[in-house]
């Protein structure tokens with residue numbers, strides 16, 4: 001491929017190279033610089049105590065699959081002594097509340113210590129080694145213990161719960177749902193399903209994401225209930241399904257909460273309560289996984305679990321270690337677009353880039369600004385239809401969209417490995433939100449960049465983010481360390497309600513954009529109306545068909 005712009009516009013979109021010739025030169029130059037920078041990162045040693053991926057060596061290259069391990073190569077398992085286990089944990093920065101199970105020392109020990117089946121071993125042959133959370137959480141989950149695991153973003157928590165889940169379920173059975181995974185967003189639910197499909201190859205696992213469509217199927221045909229093994233759902237949808245008796249969770253033995261701290265926040269916790277209550281099997285095992293765990297939520301978490309083992313990997317509430325984090329002062333709102341355009345000029349916007357803003361309106365406004373700049377950009381937030389959201393995420397993963405503007409709906413869990421830059425255009429509303437947002441880059445031992453803009457209005461909250469940066473091992477200017485912490489009331493207020501800001505268009509002085517936002521809203525609303533109309537039409541058709549079938553059945557009697 002001759003240049004990166006050709007690559008980024010390969011899906012056929014017209015890109016005026018003459019008009020953007022300067023940008024192209026800058027961009028290509030920046031790529032060369034970035035390549036050099038990545039090399040520098042490779043050789044630059046992270047502090048040992050922060051290097052979770054150890055041998056993976058921080059690089060932006062994908063992890064190479066391990067050589068296929070033939071069955072005869074497994075050596076006999078000798079469990080580590082208590083001292084050895086403690087030493088291993090210390091090396092991996094794993095802190096456990098209970099010495100119940102020794103950590104695993106290698107991927108092979110999944111076979112030799114836990115007797116994982118060959119199909120699972122084959123499906124994970126791409127792993128060179130286990131991450132710390134996997135090495136400790138998997139044996140615990142396989143020994144039937146409830147687990148509360150706090151581990152950094154991008155550190156492999158998904159496989160840490162999926163692998164023991166498949167191992168303990170053993171075989172697909174026609175017994176209805178035996179496992180439930182709860183995720184705060186649809187996007188994450190889909191990603192979990194895809195990961196499950198990847199590691200479950202070879203067994204006919206029946207995995208369902210609860211949606212409006214299949215909820216109806218399950219209800220209308222009770223016989224399909226027995227045809228499921230694993231259910232993945234967002235909490236509200238599942239709560240509704242439970243309350244209207246559309247799903248039966250009495251046979252569920254494994255309940256997993258991903259992004260647990262979010263699920264146990266006000267607003268979600270009632271829904272989770274209903275779900276936990278509906279999983280009535282006496283041998284129900286529960287696991288909570290998260291990258292951040294505020295003290296207030298930990299208490300609720302501990303109450304849900306039964307004699308849990310609490311695991312903490314690394315430092316609590318720190319960002320992923322491979323992320324180079326930077327704070328940029330932009331003065332007022334009008335400084336943001338200027339600073340963003342400067343990043344483009346300087347070649348720092350090496351795609352894929354994820355930009356976070358604090359509201360749907362701001363996401364749409366910024367989208368309109370960047371579209372006019374000729375950037376290949378799209379936007380995702382809760383007011384787009386599920387189909388649109390799926391499409392945007394797909395295009396972003398494929399590299400067809402290279403700047404994605406998002407609200408916090410995409411801040412958690414989403415794993416797009418190659419994201420180079422996370423830009424917090426709007427300052428995050430909490431330290432946890434900051435950790436999750438910047439955690440979209442620097443995943444699985446890769447390096448990444450995170451830049452956070454702050455204005456005078458954000459200054460009182462700066463110290464919260466500075467603290468996260470410091471715990472993650474980033475260099476922070478001395479004066480920032482001396483800043484006052486926001487008071488508890490200030491923090492609560494910000495979490496409840498974002499800072500009121502001048503709109504993106506007002507700040508940019510481009511009123512024409514408002515009209516676009518209005519049009520955009522109209523389009524979204526029209527598409528929602530069409531969708532509802534189609535659903536009603538489909539329902540009518542189904543009813544007509546049912547009546548026809550009934551009629552012909554009556555006649556044939």
Ligand SMILES: Nc1ncnc2c1ncn2[C@@H]1O[C@H](COP(=O)(O)OP(=O)(O)OP(=O)(O)O)[C@@H](O)[C@H]1O
Pocket residue numbers: 063127128129130131134151152153154155156157158159290291412413414415417439440443444
């Ligand atoms: N042992 C491993 N070695 C290398 N890569 C791994 C390993 N385990 C998982 N990964 C990869 O690391 C990436 C991040 O994993 P995952 O999405 O599970 O992170 P996470 O800890 O759940 O992050 P978040 O807190 O943001 O949800 C994924 O692409 C996954 O395939």
